[in-house]
Every structure is written in structure tokens, then in C-alpha cells.
Amino acid sequence: MEIRPPARRISARGLKVWCITGIIHSVLLWLLIIGGGVIVYIFDWPIWYIVAAAILVLIITVLNVWIVPNIRWRRWRYEVREEEIELQHGIWITTRTLVPMVRVQHVDTVQGPLLRKFKLATIEISTAATRHEIPAVDVNEAEQLRHAISRLARVAEDDV
Amino acid sequence: MFEPKRLHPITIAFSIIKNIKDVIIPFVIYIFLFVLRDGKDDIIQIGSESAWLRASPIIFLGVALLIMVTSALVKWLRYTYRVEDMELRIEHGLFIKKKRYIPFERIQSLDFSESVLHRPFGLVKVKVETAGGNLDQSEAEMSAIYKEDAIAIKNLITEAKASGKLSEDQQSEDIGIAINESILYKITNKQLLFFASTSGRAGVIVSAIIAFFSQFQDFIPFDKIFKEMAHIARAGYILLSIIVIAVLLLSWLLSVIIAYLKYNDFTLKQVEDNLVITRGLLEKRTTTIPLRRIQAVKITESPLRQPFGYASVAVEYAGGSITDDKSEGLLMPVVKKRVIGTYLEEALSDYSFNVDLIAAPKRAKHRFYFVKLIQTFILAAALSVWLWPYGLLSCILVGGAWVLGEFQFRSAGWNITDSQLVCRYRDFQQQTVFMKKDRMQSLDISENWFQKRAQLATVATAVMSGGVGAAGVRHIEKEDARVIYEWYRRKKHPRKVNNPGCLI
DSSP states (O other): OOOOOOSEEOOHHHHHHHHHHHHHHHHHHHHHHHHHHHHHHHHTOOTHHHHHHHHHHHHHHHIIIIIHHHHHHHHOEEEEOSSEEEEEEOSSEEEEEEEEGGGEEEEEEEOOHHHHHTTEEEEEEEESSOEEEEEEEEHHHHHHHHHHHHHHHHHSOOOO | OOSOEEOOTHHHHHHHHHHHHHHHHHHHHHIIIIIIHHHHOGGGOOHHHHHHHHHHHHHHHHHHHHHHHHHHHHHHHHOEEEEETTEEEEEEOSSSOEEEEEEGGGEEEEEEEEOTTTGGGTEEEEEEEESSSOSSSOSEEEEEEEHHHHHHHHHHHHHHHHHHHTOOOOOOSOGGGOSSEEEEEEOOHHHHHHHHHTOTHHHHHHHHHHHHHHHTTTTTTHHHHHHHHHHHHHHOHHHHHHHHHHHHHHHHHHHHHHHHHHSTTOEEEEETTEEEEEEOSSSEEEEEEEGGGEEEEEEEEOTTTGGGTEEEEEEEESSSOOOSOGGGGEEEEEEEGGGHHHHHTTTTTTOOOOOOOEEOOGGGHHHHHHHHHHHHHHHHHHHHHHTTTGGGGGHHHHHHHHHHHHHHHHHOEEEEETTEEEEEEESSSEEEEEEEGGGEEEEEEEEEHHHHHTTEEEEEEEEOOSSOOEEEEEEEEHHHHHHHHHHHSOOOOGGGTTOOSOOO
8 A cells, every 4th residue: 555645746836946946057067168168178188078078067957957856846745734744755765754743843934035036935844853844835835834833833732 | 058169179270181182283283393394404594583483382382371371260260150049050251251040940960970180089070961952062061079069969959859849858968879769780890891892992093093193194204204114014014914903903902991991880770760870980970861851762783792692772862962972871881682671671661672573575685785785896896906906805895795785684674562663773783773653753764766666665763862863774665664654643633533634
């Protein structure tokens, strides 16, 4: 018997943010390649150094911009219930995480500039020993979730 | 007890010694950089300038010493402690006066330790541990007070706590002979010797020595030494290997002595609701662990001890301070594995130690060494090519990886009994971790692509602890992982059975 995967997906805009992040990283890598190309040209080094590096960066770009964000987005699931929080994520290794509400110590929402532009936020859930995050959730939903989790965590009193 | 008191004046000496320890390395570097080099290059000496340079270490030393002594003196003068209004009040600081008042109820334990310097004066160092608080340091530390005073404070605290709860008038002279006390475990001489000689510190010491020398590589003319050594070395590898073996043997001996001194007279007692551990020959140490703060019990079997049926037992506990000393939660350094249950069943009655583990399935076996084999094979191949023919020796690594994987497979196992989860796994030593459901902070089950195909999964969990409170077991049946997952799931309240859906 399989364990039922958590119900909710993260925002579709999250996928866009990841793609953009991938593009930014790739642009930086391409700048390095261009710089390398100039150096190779100036010092008259064998051209295949830079060609090999460029192919490598091309592969990384494809992975970073299309493949990884897509798999990551498709895999990411979460569910917040009264008693527990369930997460599922991972590209190569799929991880299912179960956090009982009584163990939650505090919840934060975090927003970088990119996430803010897309009206998204990351939820960080901390227990006494571990930290978990749900990336790229709609801002309003994140606010709601944060309140709900902190309310439930307070209700579900238990000694640590 | 109520008027402010100072620490014993020996504190001044302590802080000077500590300061010297802190500056000794920069000072040695300084000498190497300026003085020794300057001494060699006689040619560049130009009058008074070099005289200054020559004298500089002495001036430097003098100024540093002066600063140290005054600061230590001032610190000692300004540091006072007193007991007032059911609080331990500590005040210190020269310009900014810091006052720290710790209410008795918040004090979890007073841990005493005494070093060789404490002994002759009848002093102890007192560490005040509070519930919660910072994890990286204890709430307060009194580096040297008279033992009677320390015990008096401890009694005051226990009395205050007791009167808060039971209003008992019982006055015990020494907290050591408190109301409910029983010795759970005491190390025997034979056990201590066995423990000391199998302690894994030898490796640490060797690497420390290597690290030390690599630090000073720039200052000590190793090249020169090696060139001279090369003649000797060519004369015979035998000599070199003798030196290596001698160093190893010596460091092992040193580690045995250290372990022998550190764990001498190791005693585990239960005093009321606390576990009290005392140990040490030169430096006596007392650690108090309240039972209700214990998060997990861990049995460790090192490869050297496992064949003899010996293991060590430690607990993970919340609070307390993270010290560099890993032995903090150690309950029994060395004990026959099969009798652990009988030692601990009373103190830790909610744990069950004699359980049968469910192993990882046979088809998971090669997962344990597959990756390691590939890694070591690549490494060995590279080394063999690079350092032909001696690099071929690295093929031993491949065999080692295979053996380790085999043993890791044999170690993997789990068990659920009521509200207890047991995970057994091996990094290098075999670890068996006993956890209660309500102490586990979260649970992960994960599967990679290969595991998915083979219907296997990896389980990991964590408890609150000062160090790494993680435990888990790899490559078990996926169905078993599901059982653990469902077990960890909260039992839903009856009224919510009809409405188990999403919250948002």
C-alpha cells in the first residue's frame, strides 16, 4: 500500500521563479565562459578548452532552467492538517516528511525580492531539532498558513 | 550566604593561565617571524632599529603580562555572587555592571567539577544549568568557590524547590546523601582498562600532531630536515617505519592514559528524578541529567568492543550546554550489551531495551556497498596510476569498503514497541537508538530511484539535543517504512475522524 501523497501543490508562479533563478545562475556562468573565451583568444590557448566548458555550461543551463525546476515543482506537495504537517519533495531522492503540530516551535514566512515580485513567500517551520520549509506559496495563503500553524501549535500543547 | 561573596582568589591565576593559553600561539609565531629570522640575518642589522626588534618580544611579553594580570585582578574584584530572595545573584563587569539573577526554579542543575588546581584548596568549579536558555553556553559559571559553599547553595536550591512542591522540612547535610539514591552502575577496574585501551582517541591525537606540524610548516625548515632525513631514509625504510610505529604506539599509550584518568571511578547514580554521573581521577566531574529531559538513549558498539560483547550507553538530553566534550551524556562507558536493560530498566522504565529488530531485506544488501565500492574503486584506480606501484596498496580500500557495507547491512534494523521506535544503524560504529514517539521532532522517509524500483526506503528522524540528535535506518522494506510512518502519525481525535481533510 502506498502512502497517499499530500494534497496541495505549491504555486504555479513558484515554477516561474525557479526558472528565472536558473536563468540568472546560467547567465553568470555564461559570463564566465565569455571571459574565459577572451582569455583563450588573447593567450592563444587551444580552443577546445573553452568549447568543452561551453558544452558543460549548456547542459547545466538546460538542467537549471527547464528540467530541475519542472521535476521539483511536480514533486513538491504539502498538506497542513490540525494534527500534523506533511511534506513531499526531492528530485532524485523523494522525501516524505511528517511533522506533528505539537512539535512545531515557530513558523516564519520569508520573502526574497524575486518571490516578492511574484507575490510568493516561503514558509519556514521549526521544531526543537529540525527545520522544514515550503517554498513559493502564495503570499495570502502563506499568511493564513502561518497563522493557522502557530494557532494549532499552541492548541496542541504537549510537553517536550 | 546572603552577603555578596567573591570567588576564591585562585580565580585570578586561572584567568591568567587561560589568557596565556590564548596568546601562546600568536606569540610563538611572532618569535619565529621576527626574532629568529632577525638573529640569522646579521648583515642587515642597522643600529638601534634592530635593538628594538631584539627587545620587542620582552616588551611585548611584559605589556601582555601586565594587561593580563590587571584584567584578571579587576575581573576577580568585580565578580560577586550571593543568594537572595530565592535567587542566585551574580554581578560582574567593570564599566558596565552586569547583573544576572537566576531564580531557583529555573535552575536545572548545578554541576561541579574540580581540577588538579582546585583540589588542594577544597574548591570546585560550579556550572549553573538552566532549563531552556542558550544552548551554546551555560547560564553562569563560578570558576572557583569552596566546596562547602557550593554544597550549601545546592542544598538551598533543592530545599527551595522541595518546599515549593511538597513543603518538606527535610534538611540534608550533603546533597550526595539525598532522599532517594541508588547506584546504577560503577565502572570496574577491568572494564576501565578495557575501555581505555580501546578508546578511539589515538587517531585523534595523531591527526592533532600532524595538524600541529602542518601549522608550523612555514616556520620550521622542514625541507632542510627532510633533506638530511633523506640520507637516513635511504639507509633504510625500516628505521622510518619504526619511527612511525613508535609514534603510533606512543599516541595510543597517551590516549589510554587520558581515558584512564578521565573515566576513572565512573559512577552512575539515580538521585530522585535525576541521573548523576561522577567521574575523573585528577579532575573530578559531576553531571546531572534530569530524567524528564532525556530525549533518546543511544547504545554505541565500536568495532573494537563489539566482538567482546561490550557497548557504551549515552543519552541525548535537552538543555545543558554544548561543550567540546562529547562524553556529556554518557551513562555507561563500557558495559556488557545484554545486561544494559537490567541496569537501566528502573531509571528509564518507559524504555524497553530487549527488543527484536526487523532487519533490512536481503535484496537491499548490495545497496549498502554499491556506492562505496564505486567511490573507492575510482580512488584506488587513480592512486594506482598516479603512485605506481605503491598506489596499488590502495586496493585494500575497496575491500574495506565492501566489508564495511556488509556490516552496515547486518546492522540495519528497526523495531516498534508501543510508543518506542528503535533504529539500529552503523556509520563505523554500530548505533542503536531508542526513541519515544513524543520526543521525536519529525520523521522523514525517502526513496531514490533505485530504491523505488526495489521497493525499499530510508527512514530518518531527529530528537532535540545538544549535538546531533539524528537517527535512522537505510534501505528497509518500503512497507516497513510505511508502518513506521503510520505509527508516527498522530492518532486523530474521535470527533475529527469524520473530517480529516485539509485545513486550508
